[in-house]
Amino acid sequence: GQQLNQSPQSMFIQEGEDVSMNCTSSSIFNTWLWYKQDPGEGPVLLIALYKAGELTSNGRLTAQFGITRKDSFLNISASIPSDVGIYFCAGQLGGNQFYFGTGTSLTVIP
């Protein structure tokens, strides 16, 4: 299957700090998605990106679809304790197959 490289693998930050994580692929994707997964739960969609270069915000979250269509980043501003969890990027080539990254584990220290 497709390989999505997500970095960093884990992050430990102080409450109030900003966070940035990214995802790269060797393949060109039509859609990039960012999900958050809490323990014992399924992933929840945070932001969806449909066009190369698109920059989209959702509250304190901002994500961009890279111009080359092979990468995307997610920023979280002013982190709070409930931001703790695992963040996944996912790409859609076409059709209905979605490929997920390996995740970034975020820990927010109060």
Added chain:
Amino acid sequence: GAGVSQTPSNKVTEKGKYVELRCDPISGHTALYWYRQSLGQGPEFLIYFQGTGAADDSGLPNDRFFAVRPEGSVSTLKIQRTERGDSAVYLCASSTGHPYNEQFFGPGTRLTVL
């Protein structure tokens, strides 16, 4: 409203046994997906249903895995002759069917093969 539900939440079985995992999608969602998530990994696509038919089963790892959705709603993932390597969380997601529509995930079934 009710989200995607999956049963059982946990399943422990012995190597070689047969298991069935159930997914109840959100009412009215025509598209249904199964994923497998191993520890420390992201979800891995297994199969996609549009209505009653499996539109894409290219992610099923081998012929021990099979899934059905006979009435276009509830789906069952069936694993024959389970192996220890099948141990993972199996996630189900549903959507309204448009390619750009959000997939809503269930909490998953944690399968442990001893």
